[in-house]
Amino acid sequence: MIQIALDAMGGDNAPQSEVHGAVLAAQELQIGITLVGDSKQIKQELKKHPTEGLSIDIIHASQVISMRESVAVALRKKKDSSIRVATHLVREGQVSGIVSAGNTGASLATAKLMLGVLDTVDRPALAALLPTAKERPALLLDVGANVDCKANQLFQFAVMGESFARLILGISHPRVGLLSIGEEEIKGNELTKEVFRLLQNAPLNFIGNIEGRDVFKGEMDVIVCDGFIGNVALKVSEGLSEMVTNLLKKDLSTYLSSQIGALLSRRAFQDFMTRVDYAEYGGAPLLGVKGAVIICHGHSTPKAIKNAIRVAVDFCINRVNERIEKEINIHSS
Amino acid sequence: MIQIALDAMGGDNAPQSEVHGAVLAAQELQIGITLVGDSKQIKQELKKHPTEGLSIDIIHASQVISMRESVAVALRKKKDSSIRVATHLVREGQVSGIVSAGNTGASLATAKLMLGVLDTVDRPALAALLPTAKERPALLLDVGANVDCKANQLFQFAVMGESFARLILGISHPRVGLLSIGEEEIKGNELTKEVFRLLQNAPLNFIGNIEGRDVFKGEMDVIVCDGFIGNVALKVSEGLSEMVTNLLKKDLSTYLSSQIGALLSRRAFQDFMTRVDYAEYGGAPLLGVKGAVIICHGHSTPKAIKNAIRVAVDFCINRVNERIEKEINIHSS
Missing domain, CATH: 3.40.718.10 (Isopropylmalate Dehydrogenase)
Structure with missing residues (x-):
């Protein structure tokens, strides 16, 4: 079963929209979702939804990078931010992809830094x-x-x-x-x-x-x-x-x-x-990094979060990164 | 009395919108307008409007540069285009400004070429x-x-x-x-x-x-x-x-x-x-050339043409170009 990490804390309506979107995705897509963020808040939100039989787990992260925060400072200081912890899960191979509706700059920088760029991609x-x-x-x-x-x-x-x-x-x-x-x-x-x-x-x-x-x-x-x-x-x-x-x-x-x-x-x-x-x-895929990274709008609705998770899943199933590496190799030779 | 040249042939609905707009402007603004283009077509259009007491004259130009035409080719080949003849009137000091709803690239290039750039402007x-x-x-x-x-x-x-x-x-x-x-x-x-x-x-x-x-x-x-x-x-x-x-x-x-x-x-x-x-x-003013040049949308309505003529008139009255030359001089020194 494909497992996707969701930064549950980043968006404007976090964690409500994120948790609701995760529940919708788990129902529709038969996948596993790891919600990353303040476990107390996430648990409270999860109680509002029917989750029996769904594969949803939580990994705690104590910090959040807010929308208006300086990315450079946040990345240096907030080592336990939800986006960093979630991205780390991709790097460790515990999940196949990550979805975040948080600070776009922070998501981009974290993905580039922690996951790295595909071998043939500049x-x-x-x-x-x-x-x-x-x-x-x-x-x-x-x-x-x-x-x-x-x-x-x-x-x-x-x-x-x-x-x-x-x-x-x-x-x-x-x-x-x-x-x-x-x-x-x-x-x-x-x-x-x-x-x-x-x-x-x-x-x-x-x-x-x-x-x-x-x-x-x-x-x-x-x-x-x-x-x-x-x-x-x-x-x-x-x-x-x-x-x-x-x-x-x-x-x-x-x-x-x-x-x-x-x-x-x-x-x-x-x-x-x-x-x-x-x-x-x-949401918008970040193409060219090692992993499936989908970045959503801060004001994403639960439906948008669900759709972003679906894109992340499709990204993994269709091995988009393998294809991209090959395609660029062909074009470069 | 301020005199403005209007390229009567350039727009999508030329010369209807242009002639109608010129009549509105002449009525409201008490200025002189020189319509440049096919004199036969312009005269026919003018007949549809009450023009008694208005200062509107016509200068014939036999060619038109169309919207989709290559600017480089058109400028070389069409020496009697309405935009060129109208811009020439500004250079000769016969009018103070020009308004055109024709091919934007052609209007820009003609103005730069024939009028030149203000002394302090790059x-x-x-x-x-x-x-x-x-x-x-x-x-x-x-x-x-x-x-x-x-x-x-x-x-x-x-x-x-x-x-x-x-x-x-x-x-x-x-x-x-x-x-x-x-x-x-x-x-x-x-x-x-x-x-x-x-x-x-x-x-x-x-x-x-x-x-x-x-x-x-x-x-x-x-x-x-x-x-x-x-x-x-x-x-x-x-x-x-x-x-x-x-x-x-x-x-x-x-x-x-x-x-x-x-x-x-x-x-x-x-x-x-x-x-x-x-x-x-x-319309959009072209700032930094010697003369008042206002460029309108191809689909300009008569009202938009009239408004563009008003901007050209204001441009002249307020001596915008003199002020720009001075301001840039101050900022550069």
């Missing part, structure tokens, strides 16, 4: 799933694991993202795009122009440059960029979604005062939110 | 006005005039943006932010870290780094970044707005079938669109 990349106008999401990477990347690193991001899209998202020939400021080959900065040439000559389904405007159209499955750009793009999208949602809530409540109107608008909202909410896809 | 920057959750918009620059910028260039963008926010948007102490991937000083790439130090030591109201997520919060008035990042951020926002709008239109029409519902949702939509639509703020 730098790991954080890959976010974006909603699109089509049925399936688009994978954007890197969204913040690296800034100031070299062309070869972006090339490897493409190979890793393609493997993930194929093995986990089930897309047979993932369309790979390069995020730039115009569709033509000559458009872009020095970095993207160099990456364009590398991708063009690789045995990938490389479609070409993609503009920011087209990211959500669903015409690409894997979109490659430097971690600085990717982070800005992702966060701008989140910020705009938030603003639009707030404005619309206000607008709709102003104009639709009748109960039926409110009811309908709630349903409309739910559909809308499902499409736009990144968490629905279950 | 590179011009295109500045877009973003809607925010607060009453006033935020100025994001550069959004595509330059890729691969140096730190000193981004510093100049901050100075130019600050001048524009003060003189045109009427903000007394514009809050300046640097677009990055974390609020702390140490977060960012090599470029932003260097720019951070420059801005910190300048006599500007520099608040610090701003994350993509916070761009729409209205906590900064001027947000500085490299043209590659800015272009991606802007276009990602546009793409997401488009997707959300389409999804919501579908959702609302599914759920709100009654006529009154549709009516209400149209009003709600209008409010929403007004806040999110960049065009409402009247």
Whole structure:
């Protein structure tokens, strides 16, 4: 049975959302889950759910790295943080993967430091799933694991993202795009122009440059960029979604005062939110490290936590890391 | 009387939107407008509007640079394009400024080439006005005039943006932010870290780094970044707005079938669109060139064209370019 560690303390609603999500995952997926964090709090939360017959255990960790904490300081001082203890379990082979909704910087740094990078990989990349106008999401990477990347690193991001899209998202020939400021080959900065040439000559389904405007159209499955750009793009999208949602809530409540109107608008909202909410896809995989590492939003719902655990499980079953190592070897030779 | 040239042929709905916008501007602003483009088409459009007593004239240009055309080829081959003829009028001093909703790349290149850069400025920057959750918009620059910028260039963008926010948007102490991937000083790439130090030591109201997520919060008035990042951020926002709008239109029409519902949702939509639509703020100024150059969206409405003309007029009245030259001189010495 596959065993996944869940940082139970990191998220905004921890440990409620985490524990609830773990219970849902254990019910649906027939796997073992190790909840890492304050055992007293976790036990209290677990009491609220039916857990008979489920394989859920707890490993105590006395510290938590909060969202706004300096990652450098936290990693040095908090040796018994839930994210560190959980990641340690992966390193020791006691679990196959880890899911965390905590401080993203701390999760990234801990994974890189404690698990290390795959042999053929230069730098790991954080890959976010974006909603699109089509049925399936688009994978954007890197969204913040690296800034100031070299062309070869972006090339490897493409190979890793393609493997993930194929093995986990089930897309047979993932369309790979390069995020730039115009569709033509000559458009872009020095970095993207160099990456364009590398991708063009690789045995990938490389479609070409993609503009920011087209990211959500669903015409690409894997979109490659430097971690600085990717982070800005992702966060701008989140910020705009938030603003639009707030404005619309206000607008709709102003104009639709009748109960039926409110009811309908709630349903409309739910559909809308499902499409736009990144968490629905279950968190962002950190590709290129030794282990399955899935990083969730701080405000992840129990459903999002469950989905992230499912992605971690799929990641292990499909041996994504073995495939990535091989693919990069082939592309490099 | 201030005279502004309008490229009447560039936009998606040209010359209808342009001519209509010019008429609105001439009515409201008591200025002269020179419409540049196919005189036959322009005359036909003008007939649809009451123009008695308005100062609108036409200068013929036989060619148009289309949206999808290669800028390099178009600039070489189309010597009589509307954008080129209109920009020439600025260079000759026949008009004080130019507004175009045509091919952005062509407008940028033509302005840089024909008008030249202000004496103290290293590179011009295109500045877009973003809607925010607060009453006033935020100025994001550069959004595509330059890729691969140096730190000193981004510093100049901050100075130019600050001048524009003060003189045109009427903000007394514009809050300046640097677009990055974390609020702390140490977060960012090599470029932003260097720019951070420059801005910190300048006599500007520099608040610090701003994350993509916070761009729409209205906590900064001027947000500085490299043209590659800015272009991606802007276009990602546009793409997401488009997707959300389409999804919501579908959702609302599914759920709100009654006529009154549709009516209400149209009003709600209008409010929403007004806040999110960049065009409402009247186009993006190209800061740092000799002349007032305002670049609009291809799909600009007549109202957006009118607003852009108003910005061009304000730009001239407030002598923004003189102030920018002086400010950069002060900051450099």
